[in-house]
Amino acid sequence: MNSRAGRTLSLALVFSAGAALFLGSASPAQAGDRPARAPLARPAPPNLLLPVSTTPTTSVRTAHTRIAIPEAQRPMTALQIAARHGLKYHDAGTYVLLEGGTLRVRIYPGTSTVVIAGREYTVKDPALRSERTIVLSKRVTGFLNHKIGSFRADERVHKTVHRGRPRARPRFKPLPPLPPKPKRAKRTPAPARTIPAKPAPKKIAPIGPERQWIPPTRERKWKWIVIHHSDDQRGNMAKYDDYHRNDKGWEHGCGYHFVIGNGSLSGNGEVEMGPRWTKQLHGAHAKTPDNRFNDHGVGICLVGDFNVGSAKPSSAQMSALVRLVRWLRDRYGINLSDVHGHCDCCSTECPGKNFPWAELKRRAR
Numbered sequence: 001m002n003s004r005a006g007r008t009l010s011l012a013l014v015f016s017a018g019a020a021l022f023l024g025s026a027s028p029a030q031a032g033d034r035p036a037r038a039p040l041a042r043p044a045p046p047n048l049l050l051p052v053s054t055t056p057t058t059s060v061r062t063a064h065t066r067i068a069i070p071e072a073q074r075p076m077t078a079l080q081i082a083a084r085h086g087l088k089y090h091d092a093g094t095y096v097l098l099e100g101g102t103l104r105v106r107i108y109p110g111t112s113t114v115v116i117a118g119r120e121y122t123v124k125d126p127a128l129r130s131e132r133t134i135v136l137s138k139r140v141t142g143f144l145n146h147k148i149g150s151f152r153a154d155e156r157v158h159k160t161v162h163r164g165r166p167r168a169r170p171r172f173k174p175l176p177p178l179p180p181k182p183k184r185a186k187r188t189p190a191p192a193r194t195i196p197a198k199p200a201p202k203k204i205a206p207i208g209p210e211r212q213w214i215p216p217t218r219e220r221k222w223k224w225i226v227i228h229h230s231d232d233q234r235g236n237m238a239k240y241d242d243y244h245r246n247d248k249g250w251e252h253g254c255g256y257h258f259v260i261g262n263g264s265l266s267g268n269g270e271v272e273m274g275p276r277w278t279k280q281l282h283g284a285h286a287k288t289p290d291n292r293f294n295d296h297g298v299g300i301c302l303v304g305d306f307n308v309g310s311a312k313p314s315s316a317q318m319s320a321l322v323r324l325v326r327w328l329r330d331r332y333g334i335n336l337s338d339v340h341g342h343c344d345c346c347s348t349e350c351p352g353k354n355f356p357w358a359e360l361k362r363r364a365r
C-alpha cells in the first residue's frame, strides 16, 4: 500500500479544494461570465540536465545555519553521476536508471544492490533517498564511477575491435540479449490429404501449485511483475478483495492478482489467486500515467509490513514468491530486470525497506 502516495494525494486534494474554493467564491451573478479557468500550476519537472557543480564547496541550509561541505566529502547524487558520464537520468520511484547507449544502471535505495548493465553488484553502503534524489555515499560513487568508466572504455574497445577484426571477441558483452518472446504455436490449416495428421503433442501441465495458476481463459500479455506488501499484519485475498470491492468500489475486486499469506488469515506461504488473475484482467496496484504496470504487470502482494523494524517476509512466503515469480517469468518470458517493487513504479515505500531484493533476484533467476 501507499503511504507516500497517500500524502501526495491528500496534498493534491487540499490544493484542488483550495482552487475550487477560490473559483467557487465568485458571486452567482458572475457565475455566467466567469473567466476561462486558468490551468493549474504544475510542479516543474526535475532538471534532468543539471550540470555537475564545478565549485569546490556546496552549502546546505539547515533550520538555523548554512554549512559548507567540501566537494570531496560531499556524497554525490545519482543525478550528478549521470551528468558526469553524459547519461540520461530517470527516477521512477526508488530506483535510478541511467541510460547512455546500452548502459543501464539501477540503484535500489536502502539496499546494497546495484545493477549495472544487467549484472548485479553488492556495495557496502546502501544508497539513500532524499526527496526525489538518490544520494550515494563516496564509496558507492567511486564504485559506480569505476564500473561505468570501465564499461564505457570496454564499449569503445569493443567497437574498434569489431570494426577492425570482427572475429575478436569483446571481453564484456554490452547487455544480455532480451529473452525470446514466448511463441504462440502457429495454427496451420489442416492439409487436405488422406494420411491422418499426427496429433499435436499435448502440452504437459506442470505438477505442483503451478498447475493451479494456469488461467482458465485466454492469457493476457504480461510484461512485468510488481511486488507489494499489504502494509498490515493480518490478511488474505478475501480481505483485500472485500476492501477493494466494497470500500474502494472497484468492480473487479482485489487489485492484486496474487496474495501470499503469512499464516494469519491464510496459510503461511499460501498463494491465493484473485478474480483478476482467473479472468485475466488488468490489475489495480501500481498506478502510473500510462498505467502500464496495471495493464501488463502481475501484482503480487505479500501479507505483512516490511517497513517496520526489521520485519521481513517469512521463509515460506519467500519460497512461494520465488516459485511464483519463476513460473511467471518462464511462462510469459519476463526478464528478471522487469521484476519490480511497487516503489520502483510509484512514489511509495512498498514493499518496505526490509524486503530482501537481493535474495529474490538471486533465487528467481
Ligand SMILES: [Zn+2]
Pocket: 001, 002, 227, 228, 229, 285, 342, 348, 350, 351
Ligand atoms: Zn504496494
